[in-house]
Amino acid sequence: MIRFAGDSGDGMQVTGGRFTIETALAGNDLTTFPDYPAEIRAPAGTTFGVSAFQIHFGAVDVMTPGDEVDVLVAMNPAALKVDLRDLRLGGTLVVDTGAFTERNLAKAGFPANPLADGSLARYQVLKLDITKLTLEAVKPFGLTTRDAHRCRNMWALGLMLWMYGREREVTIDWLKQKFARRPEIAEANVAALNAGHAFGETAEMSEYGSGYTVRRAPVTPGVYRTVSGTEALAWGLLAGMRGAGLERMLFAGYPITPASLLLHTLADLSRYGVTTFQAEDEIAAIGAAIGAAYAGAIGVTSTSGPGMALKTEMLGLAIATELPLVVVNSQRAGPSTGMPTKAEQSDLFQAVHGRNADAPLAVLAAATATDCFEVAMEAVRLATKYMTPVVLLSDAFLAHAAEPWRIPDPDELPRFPVRFRTDPAGFHPFLRDPTTLARPWAPPGTPGLEHRIGGLEKDYDTGHISYDPENHARMTRTRAAKIAGIANDIPLQSVALGADPGALAVVGWGSTYGAIHQAVRRAREEGVDASHVHLRYLNPFPRNLGDLLKRFDRVLVPELNAGQLVHLLRAAYLVPAESLSKVEGKPFKVSEILEAIRGARAP
Amino acid sequence: MIRFAGDSGDGMQVTGGRFTIETALAGNDLTTFPDYPAEIRAPAGTTFGVSAFQIHFGAVDVMTPGDEVDVLVAMNPAALKVDLRDLRLGGTLVVDTGAFTERNLAKAGFPANPLADGSLARYQVLKLDITKLTLEAVKPFGLTTRDAHRCRNMWALGLMLWMYGREREVTIDWLKQKFARRPEIAEANVAALNAGHAFGETAEMSEYGSGYTVRRAPVTPGVYRTVSGTEALAWGLLAGMRGAGLERMLFAGYPITPASLLLHTLADLSRYGVTTFQAEDEIAAIGAAIGAAYAGAIGVTSTSGPGMALKTEMLGLAIATELPLVVVNSQRAGPSTGMPTKAEQSDLFQAVHGRNADAPLAVLAAATATDCFEVAMEAVRLATKYMTPVVLLSDAFLAHAAEPWRIPDPDELPRFPVRFRTDPAGFHPFLRDPTTLARPWAPPGTPGLEHRIGGLEKDYDTGHISYDPENHARMTRTRAAKIAGIANDIPLQSVALGADPGALAVVGWGSTYGAIHQAVRRAREEGVDASHVHLRYLNPFPRNLGDLLKRFDRVLVPELNAGQLVHLLRAAYLVPAESLSKVEGKPFKVSEILEAIRGARAP
């Protein structure tokens, strides 16, 4: 695993992105994870300003950004300060000595120069004056020092591509096209890239040889690209809209980290039938989405913890009026403002229980960047088929994580056309479909179906306001039955890896998929009888889940929260599930789960 | 049990109130329940305009408003229409024939006059032209017809007081004092009261004799009064403020049914150190309460379902900043606007789980009108001692229900003085008390303790902002441990009635206390081995609760929701607790619980 780390201005994200593509092209399976500085732009050279990009790749499916870094490229002292802790002992450290100036060392808070004081003895350190080497390489193109300096990342990329025996063509084309309007910049970057690569070839570097080259991973044929969780989510929502045969999606949001990315991504897609609306707050955002749903579009809103809290009352209205709505929650560390840029899975309770009164809705969670595409489509399907709000749980990690993705052929995508009500005969707005229990969707504009809906309780048989006691009981039961019924319309829970029945079921949900999967695989390699069960449907649960779990001696539930799914499973099935909790704003390490598995295995 | 029912304008609440006092004076134990029309004032004479007041009394402690009515006083056709359904077969029905005019019958939606069409055959019907009799009785005082008409309720009261052999003196004094400025009105009302009473004495009524007189109930000596749940809550909060030795309470609210009553009650008590503030919405209300808590007062806010939803984000802030706050939720039927005047217990999930992130707080529930006083004091104690928001769950029923109450001697009330931090030495705002884990309360104005707090995660050791992973885990654990630790500072869970261990534990919380208690008592009289366990502490649970429940073969959990406490108990203790759910916006009937107990008993 490689990590590129430098100052926000050093272009580490681009460098990582390019390395990713070249690696994917080389047929390796991989996952990547960018690590941006916290919300506020920090002074250059400081530790708050460090930006990093990490790629984990190998022969067979890789699902985590990995635990320990094999090669760390540190473009300045601050980056070294922040990221060294993750470099494995004996790992390779590439540093740009040119950036280790007094000033930068001070800014990073190094009392002495670590390159000099022997504190790096436990690593293989490559001290290269990348700055100087780059400036020389690009001299011919007469750039400003600033622009020339900006080519450092390409030099570093070139070196890394050489180390792992990767190609450069695609990147070179991309550079040319990207700087089409400023050819000298393009040329300079290409030159830096080549220089870095050439440098690798030179004698001094031979000992690192191409020992790093990694075997190809077997992959299904098709056209591939890398996709981030946010992109996959955005496109999945669009694909869902298409699948439902709807004309329009209204995506209403209010900026909040890490959810804003989805708003930005969809704002660019208006040509595809999505209207984006930046509302004055999260309440107005979900309100507009509900209004749009009432008017016959699919309403979507997206936010994170604090914003989710503000949507609580409106969710109640959507449940009471039974309108199709998708609410995406990119979970972050809390409570309150917490740690806005850090990932957590702690909004599950809120999604399932967090409203006044008995107010059930459907809850789904995406497991990987590419899974976001399918889960988003499924959310639209359930929302429109059951006339209900659906909460889709993502998190700060999935929002940024990227993976290679086989681009689906639009014709192979599912279709679940909505039928708007048009027939006035016998119509009332809460007349239910006998199987789904969904009410009819009759948008304004439909002649003869004029009707009124609202948050007050309604009569089961007429849809009028009703305070009748028995009726309220009946409506409450029906709302619950409708959501519970979704269990008959979703796949039975399967085991992702391992035996069933078995000794230990490791049950997860959301972005912990990769870490759990790797841990279970390694445990099995060690001969531990462990199986991986990963939930996409958190409310309702798949109808076989209880029986499935009861076929295991023990159930371990790793979560990035204080123990929420484990609580829901215990209540639902009375299984003595145990919690493996991590609340550090970071993904699980495979080793952490593996240890717990070993521990749980012991009787 | 008696119910007075009439038009909103007929003064049924006053009538009931007076009957209550006279009954209490006669030494009977009782509970009352007013049933107001829904929020909007409806046209006079219509069924939406019916106002009723019900008194249930007997020899030994009575805790429910009772199931079936023995005597129904119907002052007009609409009242008959609405309330007859609750009159037991063979019960006594007193009607004012004078009000059964064509117009009123039509307004009430009677095709034919029920007094004439024999549809009331199954009841003992007393047809009295109360209107005419009243007008005659008050003629001497030369009132306007409107005022004269207004005396009808006193006539009916007189009759009922006679029926149950009650005194009139206190009521007569009260009337004189109430209408001190308009003696003719006072006289007329007294005359009507006496006329009704006298009428009872006359021959035609003899068959109803004083057979209704009820034995005295044994009660602890002391000075008594009737108190509603809302009054008890208001005074309990004040008593809590006194107990904590605080100078001031800021009560910030936004009107909402049925919570507004508390705002109204406290608005009158400014002389006692409470400042009330009607905010622009529920968010601002809890915001102001948090600001006040930060500034060294006890902050209190009160609302109902939809308003509670809006407070979600602010609750997160209060948890993150660890400020003492009491949030009263008068639960009503939902979801969304639902049935605003109807009671439900469906906000328990929201109180315990309804926030983003791992955000624990303390949750208490009041069981009876008088219990509101103690629970309110306890809420203030826990909030100030543990520096945490406390959610106090009440409901639409408790808000209105009234009971006789032994007025406590202020000196016997608990004291739990707050110690504000004043010493700068070693201070930081998240320095914790080793036993309670509470942080210091250092209000602005204290020299040398200037500090900054906020919603971002803080360093455990300095209180500064921190994004450190391990620190976040530690803070999350600590916040949870602090709330969990409250379990060591509250009474062990006791059994309210019945054996321990036993065959069946009937576990309740909140306003269902009376119905469950009666049902368990009757079941035990039938020889069923059932016990009543009633929870005041819903988070954390008393530390012996798990063991206690495991000592019973079965656990039945009656709730006015779709099954929320039962879920929490199953998750916490893996006990196969069963739910008895009622969601009709009405209290349980004793019979409903009794049946369930009989059923649960059967193996």
Place this chain on the structure above:
Amino acid sequence: MTVTTITDTELQPKDFASDQEVRWCPGCGDYAILKAVYKALAELGARRERTVFVSGIGCAARFPYYMSTYGFHTIHGRAPAIATGIKLANPELDVWVMTGDGDGLSIGGNHMLHVLRRNVDLQIVLFNNEIYGLTKGQYSPTSRRGTKSPSTPRGSVDYPVSACAFALGAGARFVARSVDTLQPHLVGVLRRAHAHRGASFVEVFQNCVVFNDGAFDAFTLREGAADTQLHVEHGKPLMFGAGKNRGLRLKPGKLELEVVTVDEAGVTLDDLLVHDETNRALAALLVSLEPPAFPVALGVIYCNPAPSFEAEVYTQIQAAGAARTGQGAPDLAELLRSDEGTWTVS
């Protein structure tokens, strides 16, 4: 739920009434407003199936239940947000927002600000009874200082907000005022509001007979109305009074209005200010007039149209080369192809 089938014949006021029994207190001003809306809709030939009434919570907010059009009784204070979503999903719909002084200016003030500033094409009718009616009489943000209510037993101490001053400050482009009891006037104002493309803000002084009876008697009572009401009309001098001879002018050199009498102290008609609907400063001065010193300004006080929000949104989307509908839009395949490059595995 009634099924109303469309007839091609003109709809009468009564055709806009739903089958639901109207449940306001007898004598409530809301009845009159309901009547005026029926009349206005009939007069402007509204289609029931294309008309939507959106409300929050409150007595006023029960309004949609009494209409035979589409209706959405939402939650407290949020109607403008939901109405915005409706317009964004289907700009063809004719959307009305019915709100109260608490619903629209207390809990809902922020959405009101933004829907006005964005200029979403809606008719917003604010029933101002200066009280919280539905929750039984607490004071509201428009209640005058000293209002005694269940939550302010000794009288309120905060300064009320002026609905129209707020709307103007928020950037509203249509601000008008009327009174529940002034039927023809109210109908006219509602028609003007409907004709205006963009957010039309209409404040209606509405009498709450139960909790705030007579709050507006100072200028709404028939007798004396001529002297207490100033009916503004674009291009006409600002005149009022039984004698039709009193008017408003700028205090010489000052930015203040004063009441003058024509043909007294040398005042001529030409001295009077002429109403200019498009002048925001004049509008601000007019809405601030209060009895007894001044008459209350009624009618269309400000009207200065500009393109509406949802119209601009779709103009931009079309400009971005969108097909009319999501289904007709370019194929997803094109979108899924990456600008960062794809690769093929075979």
Place this chain on the structure above:
Amino acid sequence: MTVTTITDTELQPKDFASDQEVRWCPGCGDYAILKAVYKALAELGARRERTVFVSGIGCAARFPYYMSTYGFHTIHGRAPAIATGIKLANPELDVWVMTGDGDGLSIGGNHMLHVLRRNVDLQIVLFNNEIYGLTKGQYSPTSRRGTKSPSTPRGSVDYPVSACAFALGAGARFVARSVDTLQPHLVGVLRRAHAHRGASFVEVFQNCVVFNDGAFDAFTLREGAADTQLHVEHGKPLMFGAGKNRGLRLKPGKLELEVVTVDEAGVTLDDLLVHDETNRALAALLVSLEPPAFPVALGVIYCNPAPSFEAEVYTQIQAAGAARTGQGAPDLAELLRSDEGTWTVS
């Protein structure tokens, strides 16, 4: 957390700085505002222990961390509500609300409306950079039409709200404006705001170098400032310009301002409007002035004091016969005795 111990000697600006490293982008206008606040506090002899800075969320809202006073970094948009609670609990405290254009006017618009109308005694400083800085550059309610941002790639279409026009419409009694880079002017405005009892609203044009650099260059650049800035002073004629000879007057007979040059076309000094802080209509006209046609009005535009909310609340409570404190108040026993009657069981 630093423990700052009180000295009786005068506090210097630096004494108001906390030990926390300031983390705004290099060159951010927020630094200048922070400096001005330090200076203003020192000049008016503020006590650290009695001063509280309350903020919501945003770059601007990080402000309290950089103060050595008490501080509360609350949640997005809600600072005015929390500040109101602080004042109601302890009116003696000197409370500042630091907010941004998104925090104060987007999500927080409703609380801003009500805190202004209630006239709670606070200094409210709104850092207007016409952008959402903290969340990386989305447009805000004060962004001009056509603003390209991550959420509006083709430019925003909604009409911005004017912070000061909104404040005036909300009933604010103190409205002032300054610029981050105008140090002495800003310090002066902050001192006036502090002197005003009641809600003081101060809009500061603040440059976000990263996401909206140069947004205010049209009138904030040194060169030409004399012609693009109108520094208003109560009682002084509204004049500006390099030549100190240009001014504002009312278009004859109209409610509109026009720029005139003294001693040109017969214009004399007396024709110019004289600034009257207490005239709301004038204030509304002044805040609406925009370059290039007009200069931007800076300084104390409106100041018209009235008793503040928390003061009135306590006056009323005392009138109700309250003891100074809850503990000193009448005995509960008295309260618990019922007006409906009690009875004794022995």
